[in-house]
Amino acid sequence: MSFRLGLIINPLAGLGGSVALKGSDGADIVCQALALGASPRAQARTRTALAVLQGMEIELLTWGGAMGEDLARDMGFEPRVLGAPEHTPSTAEDTCRAARTLRDAGVDLLLFAGGDGTARNLCEMLGDSVPVLGIPAGVKIHSGVYSLTPAAAGELVAMLVRGELVAISEQEVRDLDEAAFRAGQVRARFYGEMRVPAEHRYLQHVKNAANREDKALVLDDIAAGFIEQMEADTLYLMGSGSTVAAIMHEMGLENSLLGVDAVLNEEVIAADCTAAQLLALCEGRPVRIVITLIGGQGLLIGRGNQQLSAELLQRCGRDSLYVVATRTKLNALRGRPLIIDSGDADLDHSWSGLIQVHTGYRDAVLYRIAVPGGDAAPDIEH
Numbered sequence: 484m485s486f487r488l489g490l491i492i493n494p495l496a497g498l499g500g501s502v503a504l505k506g507s508d509g510a511d512i513v514c515q516a517l518a519l520g521a522s523p524r525a526q527a528r529t530r531t532a533l534a535v536l537q538g539m540e541i542e543l544l545t546w547g548g549a550m551g552e553d554l555a556r557d558m559g560f561e562p563r564v565l566g567a568p569e570h571t572p573s574t575a576e577d578t579c580r581a582a583r584t585l586r587d588a589g590v591d592l593l594l595f596a597g598g599d600g601t602a603r604n605l606c607e608m609l610g611d612s613v614p615v616l617g618i619p620a621g622v623k624i625h626s627g628v629y630s631l632t633p634a635a636a637g638e639l640v641a642m643l644v645r646g647e648l649v650a651i652s653e654q655e656v657r658d659l660d661e662a663a664f665r666a667g668q669v670r671a672r673f674y675g676e677m678r679v680p681a682e683h684r685y686l687q688h689v690k691n692a693a694n695r696e697d698k699a700l701v702l703d704d705i706a707a708g709f710i711e712q713m714e715a716d717t718l719y720l721m722g723s724g725s726t727v728a729a730i731m732h733e734m735g736l737e738n739s740l741l742g743v744d745a746v747l748n749e750e751v752i753a754a755d756c757t758a759a760q761l762l763a764l765c766e767g768r769p770v771r772i773v774i775t776l777i778g779g780q781g782l783l784i785g786r787g788n789q790q791l792s793a794e795l796l797q798r799c800g801r802d803s804l805y806v807v808a809t810r811t812k813l814n815a816l817r818g819r820p821l822i823i824d825s826g827d828a829d830l831d832h833s834w835s836g837l838i839q840v841h842t843g844y845r846d847a848v849l850y851r852i853a854v855p856g857g858d859a860a861p862d863i864e865h
Contacts, residue, residue: 485542486644489590489613490533490562491581491605493597494549495572496525496620524789524826525620526554528633529596531828532618533558535637539644544588546581549573575600579608586613592680594640596620599658602628606656606675614651614678616640619824624786627654627686628679631782632824632831634854635685643680652681701809702726704844706733709773709807718764719746720756722774723788726807730773743790758792765798772796773805781816783852785824793827801833806840813840813850820853 526549533554543560545551547567555562565584568577578597582605585593592614595601598621605615617629618636630636642649653676679686702725709730713719721727721744731738734749742755745764753760772791776783783806784791806821821838823831837849 485540487542487544487589487591488536488640488644489585489588489593490529490543490545490551490555491578491585491593491595491597492525492529492549492551492554493573493578493595493601493620494523494525496523496597496601525596525618527826528618528620529554530558531633532594532596532630532637532640533560535634535641536644539641541644544585544590546577546585550577550581575604578604582608592616592640592643594618594636596633598622598624599626599656602626602656602677603658603674606677609677611653611676611678614680616680619785622787622789625657625659628656628677630685631780631822632785632854634828639680639682639685642682650681651678653677654679654681654686701811701843702729703733704846705807705809705841706730708841708844708846709805710734713749714769715748716769717747718768718770720744720761720765720770720772720791721746722772722791724775724777726775726809726812727773730807741787743788756790758790758795761790761795762792762798765795770799770803771805772799772803773807775807776812776821778812779815781819781821783821783823785822785826791825793825793830796825796830796834797827801838804838806838808840808842810842810848813842813848820851822854823852 537559543555543562544565545555545562547564550568550573552562552564565588566581570577578601582593586609590613594616595605596618602617615628616636616639618633619629630639655676656674658672658674705726706729710733721731723741728738728740736751738744739755743761744751745753745756753764774783777786823834825831832854835852835854838852839847840850841847
């Protein structure tokens with residue numbers, strides 16, 4: 484019997500990321516994102532995952548239109564379509580109805596593309612009644628039910644299709660209050676757990692809360708080291724997170740904790756920028772991109788900072804990255820590599836390898852960036 488794979492795509496997932504809206508929950512935000520020129524990303528990311536499964540013995544069950552059928556047929560699959568969305572664009576109600584129908588049809592695994600809002604909807608509808616696996620396509624992804632990258636989702640499903648032994652574990656579903664998130668406040672709430680194939684090379688971990696060390700002298704040391712090496716007439720793109728915020732605070736500058744700010748000659752010239760704004764600002768200037776990793780996950784790019792687009796990264800180059808993190812945050816990864824999930828697989832692969840992570844004043848380590856499924860063992864040099 485073929486492996487019965489259910490597929491649901493939230494076509495609007497991640498829509499607000501590139502235009503600095505911090506999410507895509509709610510019709511008003513969707514309209515605003517589209518008006519700002521945002522492009523949906525869930526289809527492309529699902530395509531990456533499904534490409535791994537082409538030619539395998541799979542019975543694909545899905546929902547109509549942009550929720551799965553269109554992409555599946557375009558890729559050469561012959562899906563069994565069990566229904567269609569009642570709304571255009573599709574809504575949370577459509578997602579829930581599709582999930583219930585696919586579960587009742589007896590799928591072995593429900594593969595879905597979305598963000599924490601999508602995971603929350605599925606958790607409320609399904610609980611732990613069917614194994615699930617998320618393709619990360621949203622802006623904010625704190626839940627532990629997602630793969631590290633779209634390709635990793637495909638690899639993990641392929642392991643199941645081949646009959647390899649893959650453990651199942653209960654993983655948390657968490658979601659942020661997007662209104663508070665846009666106001667610079669992180670308020671996460673636990674919504675439940677779902678059953679997920681557990682393979683540490685491919686599965687994302689629940690985001691850690693900020694470590695106590697991040698609030699103390701180590702951040703002051705990181706900030707001092709960064710400020711000392713700043714160069715005149717260089718544009719610094721200051722990413723999200725409390726580690727980068729500490730640098731901005733040390734410089735006496737206002738900071739978009741959950742956005743990307745542009746700093747030139749120690750002044751903020753643009754705050755909470757969109758992807759398009761960043762591309763325009765970088766034209767004709769030397770650029771450094773200052774980022775930190777998400778605690779417990781190791782994600783550098785692709786979670787909450789989609790403003791740093793693949794086009795921008797290609798233009799600026801790998802050497803433009805200035806990565807900051809405490810040693811405590813790195814140790815919390817327990818040997819897992821750093822991950823770049825830019826949406827461009829070629830870029831992600833080409834940027835793999837050792838990178839310098841600044842961990843204090845004139846103190847740094849070399850840590851590995853790796854594509855999930857490759858050589859995941861980190862090389863750390865002091």
